[in-house]
Amino acid sequence: MKIILDKQQLQLTLQRLSHQLLENEPDLNQTVFIGLQPRGVKVSDKIIETIRQLNPEDKVQYGVLDITFYRDDIRNELHVANKTDITFSIEGKKVVLIDDVLYTGRTIRAALDALQDFGRPQKVELCVLVDRRFNRELPIQPDYCGKAIDTITSQKVKVEWEREEVVLY
Amino acid sequence: MQLSTKHLLGIKDLTPQDISTILSTATEFKGVLQRQIKKVPSLRDITIVNLFYENSTRTRISFELAEKRLSADTINFTASGSSAAKGETLLDTVNNILSMKVDMVVMRHSASGAPHFLAKHIPAAIVNAGDGINEHPTQALLDAFSIKESLGTLEGKKVVLIGDIMHSRVALSNIYLLNKMGAEVMVAGPPTLIPKYIAEALNVKVEYNLKKALQWCDVANVLRIQLERQNQVLFSSLREYNLAYGVSKKLLDSLNKEIVVMHPGPINRGVELDSDVADGTHSIILQQVENGVAVRMAVLYLLSGAKPTAN
Numbered sequence: 001m002k003i004i005l006d007k008q009q010l011q012l013t014l015q016r017l018s019h020q021l022l023e024n025e026p027d028l029n030q031t032v033f034i035g036l037q038p039r040g041v042k043v044s045d046k047i048i049e050t051i052r053q054l055n056p057e058d059k060v061q062y063g064v065l066d067i068t069f070y071r072d073d074i075r076n077e078l079h080v081a082n083k084t085d086i087t088f089s090i091e092g093k094k095v096v097l098i099d100d101v102l103y104t105g106r107t108i109r110a111a112l113d114a115l116q117d118f119g120r121p122q123k124v125e126l127c128v129l130v131d132r133r134f135n136r137e138l139p140i141q142p143d144y145c146g147k148a149i150d151t152i153t154s155q156k157v158k159v160e161w162e163r164e165e166v167v168l169y
Numbered sequence: 170m171q172l173s174t175k176h177l178l179g180i181k182d183l184t185p186q187d188i189s190t191i192l193s194t195a196t197e198f199k200g201v202l203q204r205q206i207k208k209v210p211s212l213r214d215i216t217i218v219n220l221f222y223e224n225s226t227r228t229r230i231s232f233e234l235a236e237k238r239l240s241a242d243t244i245n246f247t248a249s250g251s252s253a254a255k256g257e258t259l260l261d262t263v264n265n266i267l268s269m270k271v272d273m274v275v276m277r278h279s280a281s282g283a284p285h286f287l288a289k290h291i292p293a294a295i296v297n298a299g300d301g302i303n304e305h306p307t308q309a310l311l312d313a314f315s316i317k318e319s320l321g322t323l324e325g326k327k328v329v330l331i332g333d334i335m336h337s338r339v340a341l342s343n344i345y346l347l348n349k350m351g352a353e354v355m356v357a358g359p360p361t362l363i364p365k366y367i368a369e370a371l372n373v374k375v376e377y378n379l380k381k382a383l384q385w386c387d388v389a390n391v392l393r394i395q396l397e398r399q400n401q402v403l404f405s406s407l408r409e410y411n412l413a414y415g416v417s418k419k420l421l422d423s424l425n426k427e428i429v430v431m432h433p434g435p436i437n438r439g440v441e442l443d444s445d446v447a448d449g450t451h452s453i454i455l456q457q458v459e460n461g462v463a464v465r466m467a468v469l470y471l472l473s474g475a476k477p478t479a480n
Contacts, residue, residue: 066197069209069470078474080170080190081197117206 004130004149004157005166013146014043017127018050020144021096028058030122031094036111037066037082040099042161043129047098061088065097070110084114091119096144101157102128105140130157130166172471176288176295179304180345188350192314194467195460202238202463212241215473218266220276221298222248222259222283227434227458228298228307232275235465241473244271259283260290267293273473276300281338294472302336308433309342311464313350315457316388319429324351329382331357332392332414332441335364335403339433340392344371357382358414361403379414383424390431391416391442407440418445429453 005013025031033051035044041064048062063086068079097111108126115124127144132151149168151157156169172187180188201209217236221229229245236243246266248254253262263274273294276284281301288295299305313323320326328347334340334356347354348371355374356363368375376382383389394410404410416430430442430451438444446452 068197069201069211074211074474075214078170078471081194084197084200113210117204117208119205 002168003165004168005147007164010159010164010166013129014046015050017129017144017146018047018054021047021127022051022054025094025096028055028060031096032061032063032088032090033096033098034086034090034111034115035062035064036097036099036107037064037068037084039101039159040097042159043100044098047127061093063087065111065114067107067110067114070114072106072110086118089119090115090121092122094123094125095121096125096127098127100128100159101130101132102126102140102142102145103132103135103157105136105138108140109138129159132157171474175472176284176297177306177468177472178284178288178295178297180306180309180342180349181304183306183346183349185349188310188313188346191310191464191467191471192317194471195310195314195464198238198466198470199460199463201466202459208238208240210240211470212236212239212473215239215272216242216244216270217273217275217469218244218246218271219298220246220263220266220274220278222253222276222278223299225277225298227461228277228305231458231461232296232298232307232465235462235469236275238462239466239469241273241469259287263287263291267291273469275469296468296472299338301338302341303338304342304345305338305433306342306346307461307465307468308339309346310468311457311461312339312343312390312431312433313346314460314464315431315453316352316429318456318460319453320387323347325353326388327353327355327386328388328390329355329357329376329386330390330392331379331382331416333362333394334358334367334392335362336395337392339390341371343390344373348372355382355385359404359410379416380420380423383416383420383428384426386428388429388431389416390433392433393435394437394440407437411440411443415439415441415443416446417443418449421446421449421451427451431457434458 035041052060066082066084068081125143128142129146131142131145131148133148159166173184174182275296275298277298278300281303283300284295284297330340344354355376357376432454436442436447
């Protein structure tokens, strides 16, 4: 077991991601944030909290997306569906997808599929807390990344929210 | 996550956990149905045959829509106009259909136990869409879903099933389900339409007085008088039935409480249910139909994954 981000580093990283997002999205009316169920939502909740604190006047459009029904492995294993909650239009908007760990890229592939059913965004970007580079199975890269790490397939990366740490097992 | 069963033959075989899984999955599918694009790709590798040996409007359309919303390929079979009319057996018909690479069978049959028989002989997953006077599991699931939507929970709620309990597969499935999920169940109707030992056999209360039953309940699920399944006269006339057991606005207004009124359809207006109730504010009949698609999507989705031949 190895700690990739300790409590202080995790907080700093989340702060940095929030600031980076704000830096690049000057018009919050034209940008929507979508956390990916189930684990990405923890990250997006924190980031959105910070963005709202920094921009108390602006209305931040934030939703959560569940990709269970769009997975490419449902014949191997069925997963429990979680709530999808997108109450605004994404048509013509810039969408920032937020997840905790980017690994094979298959979740993001499914998320892009799911997103299409809600409309045609002008642009989609990806923000992840941890990028397990070199493990990608699809041509997907993050636009915002908390920390990039090199891992092998047998390892596991987990964000332990109770201890506020990112751990490599 | 998986259901404890490969087929949905009846609520009798499901665990409370299975029922909860189906209902919570259905909630997410209801969300899908409210989107602009009401479709997900989950079952695009699956072919489903809808085998209807008995008439149906709601159930057949609902299943077909559920299948299409899941991107499955569908074929429809109705007994009239098929080789079943030439005397082909059920098993032969189904094996012929399955040889054309069909993965799941949705089936309605007038013989109780027909889907159970089929489940023993074919590899495909079977969903019972009503078998004779035995069970109609997806109807009970959508009823439960609708009750949960209206009242928040099933646990501790009092549900009365009114009318033709004897011939109703909807009643039997509802009784199994509500008991498993911790609701209290009562059956009400004329003694001739209520099986004699039902109270002990199925753990339900029995009431022959409609007003008392309505006074007791939170939900009244009014069943259709099934004239086609009655081969003897069990009450003197439809008018008399309506007078004694028809749910009317006047009767509901005379209660000192609000109750939810459901009906599995098709309604015999003016027999078991008066029009002003069916179309009134107590009624959630059309919500039931709407929820039916989401619940059937959940069932098909959850059973499709349990399919061992899928790889």
